[in-house]
Amino acid sequence: MHALKGVSFDIEPGEFFGLLGPNGAGKTTLISVLAGLTRASAGRVLVHGKNVQTDYQAARRQLGVVPQELVFDPFFNVREALRFQSGYFGVRHNEAWIDELLEGLGLADKAGANMRQLSGGMKRRVLVAQALVHKPPVIVLDEPTAGVDVELRQTLWQFVSDLNKRQGCTVLLTTHYLEEAEALCGRIAMLRQGQVVALESTSELLRRASSNVLRFKTDQTLPDDLAAVARVTGRVVQLPAHDALEVERILARARESGVLAQDIEIRKADLEDVFIDVMENAAHAQGARA
Template identity: 85%
Template sequence: MVTPAMPAVSFQNVSKTFPASRGDIHALSDVSFDIEQGEFFGLLGPNGAGKTTLISILAGLTRASRGHVLVHGKDVQSDYQAARRQLGVVPQELVFDPFFSVRESLKIQSGYFGIRGNAAWIDELLEGLGLADKAGANMRQLSGGMKRRVLIAQALVHKPPVIVLDEPTAGVDVELRQTLWKFISDLNKRMGSTVLLTTHYLEEAEALCGRIAMLKNGRVVALEATSELLSRASSNVLRFKTDQALPLDLNQLARVTGRVVQLPAHDALEVERLLARMRESGLTVQDVEIRKADLEDVFLDLMQGARGVPQVRGEGASA
């Protein structure tokens, strides 16, 4: 009988309550799921869903009110040092020491983990993240995007088996996004690194993550393979542009971003009905197209319908 591999990360009935003057705030409520070794895993949710709180507990920055978090079997509270060595965490905030160069910062970070003779790996990080020509630059001289690259390099300098990326591409240019995902995807495939990603760019999660958990109000409302989540969606979306106000019945169904309107359409008959209603209302439209539903459509459906939904357990969840 083959013994199943130990999960890379295990969240076991994790709850977090913050005291407040108007009553306690329940940031997390009995969150349980496992991330398997070598997975590229997405953690999604709206602002305030509990994603950063969960990651802060994983990283040892916040203590859970109840429950346990294990990293390769090491408890993040009772065996903090061993658990922390397994993690490389890239935070949302740009935090850096202004007195050192890029290379010096990476050498110092290596020292935090007691690593000597790390020059070859530091060179690989600098090259892979497009920092080679900035190695001697002072951190204060770098742009925000370059500082973000250094944060990623610092998180990877001790070759952690679990990489945690908390909104790593927020506010950065397209070039950095492409460089980062090429490098991280290579680590995931070549070295078997486990990756936990939180992002508001849902196209990134759809392209990169094999499995996704979605949080709302501190609870898991979906935990499935990305392909399974996508199969839930309406099969088509009618997309067009208009400068006019939509009829009330269409407006109630639509997702509107500026001039762009998107309407769910389950089949060809529904597409025809929507087009007929648009003609009937005299709506002038441009660039009409029909596309397959994507992860953003699934996400919005789940978030709008998740009020009071109990935690969903899927493949890989703790019993």
């Protein structure tokens, strides 16, 4: 079985590109191939025209990767870690940019702190700074806000968005927070079982979604016909509803079944709704081919 199969797409310079998929879809494998950490059995990957296998050093200098895992050297403080990373890429006299990174990522007051003393969120900020310290034109963010607080998420996205808009950096983002991808990414690829199952602009993906979603809370169990199409999280139920007549039909069916709907609201479909639809359709298609 292939971790990736027939994956092919281009990311334009200066683009903010999203790579989405469930766990095990192949996102991190694809990033590992891009970074030269995993060797693809076929095909080729170019970063700014540099082949990641045959011209590894040049390709790697074009790339800054923020991994999922918290990897750090326990013997350095924050500033020393960034200086060491600069030296890895042969970048000298980099103090001004290091200061800007420390300030922009909220690390200025931690510059002299040993890496072991930092919280998980602060360590993740350092990983971002290390990925950016050699000023790469391409930034890869692999689940950069997983398990971190709201403040870090806001700080990170403000800083990275500024790099994208002001300096024209290309950004490749993987995330399970789909509201982030919807807000930040101009174009999105969706992976399932190592294959691209959707590749379109974010706006086009959203246009494909059902027009509305009915949302309410209940303590009762939904009837089977509603449960089959509902997304249920605890007490919260969400159902696709294309128009007012369908909203009324769903609520009437719930009343008939003894389901008390509370805090009823209707919202526009978002990227999470699209993602679920794409994954379900892809599962049916891949199952039919199996």
